[in-house]
Amino acid sequence: MSRRRPSTRTVLLAGLAVTVVLAGVVSFYASGHPDGLEYVAHSLGFGDSAGPHVSDNSPLSGYGVKGVHNARLSGGLAGIIGVLLVGALATALLYAVRRRAPRD
Amino acid sequence: MHVPDGFLTAQTSLATAAVAAVGVGIALRGARRELDDRTAPLAGLVAVFVFAAQMLNFPVGAGTSGHLLGGALAAVLVGPFTATLCISVVLLVQAIAFADGGLTALGTNVTLMALVGVWVGYGMFRVARAVLPKRTASVPIAAAFGAALSVPAAAATFALLFAAGGAVPIATGKLLTAMVGWHVLIGLGEAAITFLAVGAIVATRPDLVYGAQDLRPDHADLEIRDGVVV
Numbered sequence: 001m002s003r004r005r006p007s008t009r010t011v012l013l014a015g016l017a018v019t020v021v022l023a024g025v026v027s028f029y030a031s032g033h034p035d036g037l038e039y040v041a042h043s044l045g046f047g048d049s050a051g052p053h054v055s056d057n058s059p060l061s062g063y064g065v066k067g068v069h070n071a072r073l074s075g076g077l078a079g080i081i082g083v084l085l086v087g088a089l090a091t092a093l094l095y096a097v098r099r100r101a102p103r104d
Numbered sequence: 105m106h107v108p109d110g111f112l113t114a115q116t117s118l119a120t121a122a123v124a125a126v127g128v129g130i131a132l133r134g135a136r137r138e139l140d141d142r143t144a145p146l147a148g149l150v151a152v153f154v155f156a157a158q159m160l161n162f163p164v165g166a167g168t169s170g171h172l173l174g175g176a177l178a179a180v181l182v183g184p185f186t187a188t189l190c191i192s193v194v195l196l197v198q199a200i201a202f203a204d205g206g207l208t209a210l211g212t213n214v215t216l217m218a219l220v221g222v223w224v225g226y227g228m229f230r231v232a233r234a235v236l237p238k239r240t241a242s243v244p245i246a247a248a249f250g251a252a253l254s255v256p257a258a259a260a261t262f263a264l265l266f267a268a269g270g271a272v273p274i275a276t277g278k279l280l281t282a283m284v285g286w287h288v289l290i291g292l293g294e295a296a297i298t299f300l301a302v303g304a305i306v307a308t309r310p311d312l313v314y315g316a317q318d319l320r321p322d323h324a325d326l327e328i329r330d331g332v333v334v
Contacts, residue, residue, distance in 0.1 A: 008142070011309050015149045023156035031161040031169035036259065036286040037105050039168040044279060049271035051110035053203040061203035063159060078202070079159055083152045085201060090151035090193045091144075094186070097132060098139035 023079030027063070028072050105173060105258060105287075106198065107213055109206030116269025121211025127219045128192055134185030138314065146312055147182040151190040153301070154178060158194065162293050170290030173217050173258060176225025176251035177298040180243070180315035181305060184226040191218035212265065216258045225254030229315060243316045244303035251298035252291040259287035 006014075034042065041047035059066040060078050068074035112120070139147060154174035161169035174194075178187035195213050198204040205213045229250030236242035263283045267276040302313070310316045 006308055012145055012149055019153045019156045027159040031163045033167050033169040036170050036290050040282045044274050046272045046274055049110045050108035054207050055200055055203040058201055058203055060201045063202055082155055085197045086155040086194055087152045091148040094139055094144045094147045097135050098144045
């Protein structure tokens, strides 16, 4: 190999580090404006047809941890918990679906 | 882009749920060909990265924001079937745990982001790859092109679904214009993030990138053993 390339493990750990920083820290600085769909819905007058969400009482609803009052901490924790939830579910699903390496 | 409960009628939501179920079913079969012990961990990383990136709304002007949908990004990195599964998992967790995107609208959101977003993004990536030079440097550019088009495509699909079965009557032309107009702008953000993320992996480990598989960047490293490239 002409140039040393980082191992797959290094790439995965670096990617995970970036992900945790984005979800746990950078997310605090995300724009609070309505997204494209919400904006269009309100400007064209169908925004109010959105019903209440079944999960509105979820301890993580609205990307904050219920009971944690510091906004930065609450949002950051919610982001990291979300990463763990998505990671656990995705990993379980993807490993169940994958081709197994032949054992020989 | 996360559709809440109540925007579409129950019948429309049932129809999109059926479409989503069939799409995810096909993806479960197709992903078997894309996933092995080497690529499955990267696919898991793509899922958590998309979740994190979807939290990061960026302003697109006039009091509006947008965030990454991640369909093209995921499809280029780990393959379109696997990408459909990754985005679907993100949407499921967002709907159940974070109250982001309605539960009855889950089928709609999977259809918009995990099917239309992924497959339009991947299709346009393939089109761009066919036109651009066969080099690894083309991969992030083609991915950005696919990303840019995937967002207005998903937005247009929402407008058409709303025309077919929205909660209230809205002039379809007006809705389509507004949705596509804003999402062309959001698509530029999508393209930039996709370019950076795909570019970072292509620059370090192009062999891990599904959409660069045919480029064999490590040709010099390959050996011929018993007439088989290993």
